[in-house]
Amino acid sequence: MNTAANSTNDLYESPVPEVKPQPVIETGTRFNNNSDSFELIKGDAVIALLNNDSGFRQSWDLLFESCPWATVFQSRAFVTAWYQVYHEEHCPLLIIAVEQGQLKGLLPLAFLNTNEAEGPAEKQSGRITAAGHYEALYQTWLAAPSDGDAFIKKASTELLKQFPGYYLSLRFLPQGTPMKWITDDRQCRKRSIIQSHTCPLIHLKGTGSEKIFQHKKHFKYKLNRLKKLGEVRFETISNLQQFKNSLHEMAVLYDFRQSALFNKSPFSEDPAKKDFLQELFRLQLLHVTELKVDDNIIAAVVAVGGKDRVYLAGINCHSPTHARSFSPGFLHFVLLSQQLAAEGYSYFDLTPGYDPYKEELANEHENVYELVISNRPSFRIKRRIKKWVHARLVAAGKRPMTIELQWKRYGYLVKQHSPASLIKRMFRVFHKKEKQKSFLLQAFENPSTKIPLAHDNIIDLLAYKASKKTGLSKWDFMYDASYRLERGQHCYTWMENGILVCCAWVSYTDVLSPKKDNDPDADKKFEIHGLYCHSAGSGRLTGFIHAVIDEAVNVEKKHFIITNEPMFCKQLEEIGKRERET
Known part of the structure; x- marks a missing residue:
């Protein structure tokens, strides 16, 4: 499986930081x-x-x-x-x-x-x-x-x-932080807003620590399936050069997930982030583990360690192409929790956020607090309204961040598109889809100039640039890409001059996807779900389509190509192959 490690991108290469002399001050x-x-x-x-x-x-x-x-x-x-x-x-x-x-x-x-x-x-x-x-x-x-x-x-x-x-904003105050100064002083109470949050913990030594192993059957099943792909290794990184080498791939996986969920790419937007993590590693403040199949990282956690706790405060990433079949993030958390217990830590702090997977893993909770202090009455009123809404959502069993993200996505959608394009998007939902067609290809010789394709390459997807022609924003594209990959689809991409030129979304039966029951032709089917083309590649779209067909027939050894994508149907019909009913 070709993942992020098989490509390079300047955004993810750490520059050597310039060290500037500081003024000498007698202190x-x-x-x-x-x-x-x-x-x-x-x-x-x-x-x-x-x-x-x-x-x-x-x-x-x-x-x-x-x-x-x-x-x-x-x-x-x-x-x-x-x-x-x-x-x-x-x-x-x-x-x-x-x-x-x-x-x-x-x-x-x-x-x-x-x-x-x-x-x-x-x-x-x-x-x-x-x-x-x-x-x-x-x-x-x-x-x-x-x-x-x-x-x-x-x-x-x-x-x-x-x-x-x-x-002043302090988020989050740990348990035990003095708070009497607020309750006892009227002026401090007036200008302060305190909001409580629940923090999920894995207590590695106390009562309830057996919860780490309660998914033992599910864990073993997933791990045994993963071993069919190659050599599975769970490793702790203790060498700085090894960490630098792995950090590149971790950053790509992390940015991909963050861009899909939050429309942010922390490492590409903040090149200094790598320098900071490398310095923390040098200072022995990080606890770094990775789960690999052969030489590819499929899950990793860069945590911050201190006293008797490890905090999930650095990087938490997994390969989306393995998510559906193997749950690599879950496997990694179980293995990591067992290792932290063996190393003598008392707690694995999963951080606040009301994430379902954290609640599934946690066996204890504690309250932490967000403190905001301001002299401005109008600002304090807004924050108190936000606090009230947050509390009502939590009481209703809803995750506040999810609701906030939905509103941000709606606002982003309205801002990125004209009223006419928004109306088109609405009608597209109700538009009747074209009937799927199936084409039989026993062999195929690509008549076009060979276009270099990458398979399931995350860096290529991150190179997407929004254009008026597609009407698809960066956030929309990344969200859709993450959804497709985590549900078992694959992608063929073509990147040129740092821009994603073309992308085709496909699915087929392989070691990562269970075979369909009662379908003798399941191993021979190659289904095309979607096609994207940037304006820079419109003149060579036919070549890209031929390259994908070439991969399907001659590399993946599939002979039934199923699609309702108009451009693929057109090219397959021109090739002159027999259409089958589906």
Whole structure:
């Protein structure tokens, strides 16, 4: 099976990051005497403090170890790695409290989409969030338990005083985070919105851990089927070069899934994401596993490890071409959970989101919180309405993200298409489909110039460019492609100059699809479901169609070609082969 590993694309090749010298700022005096201070430090001064002040680094590490609600996402290593990679895109901000030369409180933040050159002073409003942004699953502050409430109360008050148009967003606060400062103070309560979320966990040691194995029969059945394809290996990646090599294929699989669900391609849109993950790996903060058949990755998880937990906060991907028959994501999660238990971890944190597969795997849950603080009444009203709607959806058993995505898709559809094209789409739903025709081809010699085809190549699909002629947006195409692949269809693609020129969707009986009962010709059938052609390839469409027919007859050894696709029917009729009734 040809997957993403068999092609290359510059979007997924990590550039060598340019290391820029940081200004030298004398900062060591804070931690070399008995001074007290409370400071907001931003921009390059944050990077300089981390690079030049060993006393500060040591004090951060000590505070992290003594803070009972701290997670790996507040560790100095994680935050420093994120600041170093993203400080030109998101302006760093540190709030620190020093008492008698010791760090007593720390809140690592960033002004989103605001660099040092166009800093927050030049902007009237925006969002401030924890360092790590979406890469940091849990977002909180560090302090001793006795200082936890007082520090964040002072830090948030000073922050909104200096930047009144901004709002502070921390998502998610881990269990144990001090919250008394909100309930006990009227002003803090007024400007804060707290929203509870349920986080599914796999407790690897406690009561209920047997749930990991409750699908044992189903698991064995899927795994035994997978072994028929080749050598099956579940591996932990411990070598940086091996991780770099695998990361390319993982990124492609991840982007494909994300583009279909959310219209986003995290790695192609953010080339620095690879650099950040590689730095976390070098710092030994990642737990990376992959499930392979021969040399192809069919599932992988890049998780963040810390203390006694592993967090599903990096990459979770699987091969869509294997999804229907083998459930590679499920297989990988079961194998990974067993391995984490053997390695001594207590919890596998599956992260909030109300995903059905997480609920199926989880044997425990805990509440985590989203905290938003703002001085603006109009902003707080909107957030409280959003919180109310979210709670009503959860109470009704609906996944809020699914509803939100549906509305986004509708809005995207309206924005991408003219009223006339939307009406055409509506009528197309009720349009009577052409009757399928079957053509018998015992042999076929391709009369056209040979066009290079790729089989089930995800990178080719990601190269789709929307055009007015097709009326199909990128999101529509990727959603449809994911749906087809995960339901057993295959694709033949032709990419040229970085653009997907043509794509044909087909299905046939092979090792990945069960044979149809009571059909003696099932092994000989090749069904064509759809055809896409970019305007750049319209003059060579016939050649592409002939290349697909050539693959069907001479490579896949199928002799009955079934289709209601007009262009394929036309070419098959011109070839002069006998049509059969279907």
